[in-house]
C-alpha cells in the first residue's frame with residue numbers, strides 16, 4: 233500500500249469505481265458503474281438496494297478481496313490493493329464453529345494475532361459481556377438461539393478490534409422480533425465502540441434505524457442513486473413521526489410509495 237492525498241475528513245474514499253465481471257460468453261457484466269463515496273471515521277453507513285445492485289461487490293472491493301476494473305479505493309489515504317485484514321473484519325454470518333464453546337469462538341479472531349492465551353480470554357470475556365452473553369460462555373453454539381448466535385458472531389468480529397466492520401445482510405435470516413433486538417444491540421455497541429460500519433441491507437426500516445447515512449443503490453449497472461442523511465438521535469424510535477418521515481423518503485426514492493390520495497376521518 234502507498235499513501236495518497238485525500239480529503240481530510242474522508243476515512244474511506246471510493247473514487248470512480250467500476251467493476252466489470254467477465255461472463256462465459258466473453259461479454260462483461262457491469263456490476264458497479266462509476267461509484268463515488270466518501271465515508272468518515274466512525275460513521276455507520278447502510279448500503280440499501282435491490283438484489284443485484286452491487287452491494288456485495290462494493291464490500292468485497294473495500295475489503296480488498298477483489299480489485300476495481302477502474303477507479304480506486306483508499307483507506308486512511310492508503311490504496312487498497314490487497315485484503316486489509318489487519319484493519320477490516322468481515323462479519324461472518326454463520327461462521328461459528330459448532331465444536332467450540334462460545335468463548336472459544338470469540339477467541340478465534342484473536343488467535344491469528346500474537347496475543348497470549350490469558351489476554352485472549354480476557355478480551356473474549358469483555359466482548360461477551362458487551363453482547364450480554366457472559367453466562368453462556370461455556371455453552372456450544374447449538375445450545376443458543378439464532379439471535380444469541382448472531383451476538384456471539386458480533387462479539388467475535390469486534391474482539392479483533394478492527395477499524396472497519398463490513399456486514400453483509402447480517403440479520404437477514406432472523407425473525408422480525410429477534411432482528412429488532414439485535415439491531416438495538418449493534419447500534420448500542422457502535423455508539424460505545426465507534427467503529428466504522430458498512431452494513432448491507434434490503435430492509436428500509438433497518439437502514440433508517442441504524443445508519444448515519446443511507447447509500448441508495450440501483451441495479452444494472454449498480455450505481456449510487458442518492459445518499460440520505462438520517463439526522464435522528466439514538467436510540468431511535470421506530471414509531472416516531474420523524475422516523476416514519478425518513479422511511480417514507482426512502483420509499484419514495486425507490487418509487488415504492490403510492491401517491492397520497494387517502495383522506496382520514498378521525
Ligand SMILES: Nc1ncnc2c1ncn2[C@@H]1O[C@H](COP(=O)(O)OP(=O)(O)OP(=O)(O)O)[C@@H](O)[C@H]1O
Nearest residue numbers: 253254261262263282283284285286287288289290
Ligand atoms: N463473481 C462474479 N462473476 C460474475 N458476475 C458477478 C459475480 N459476482 C457478482 N456478479 C454480478 O454482479 C452484479 C452485482 O452482484 P452483487 O452480488 O454485488 O449484488 P448485491 O446487490 O449484493 O445482490 P444481493 O442483494 O442479491 O446479494 C449481479 O448482476 C451479479 O450477477
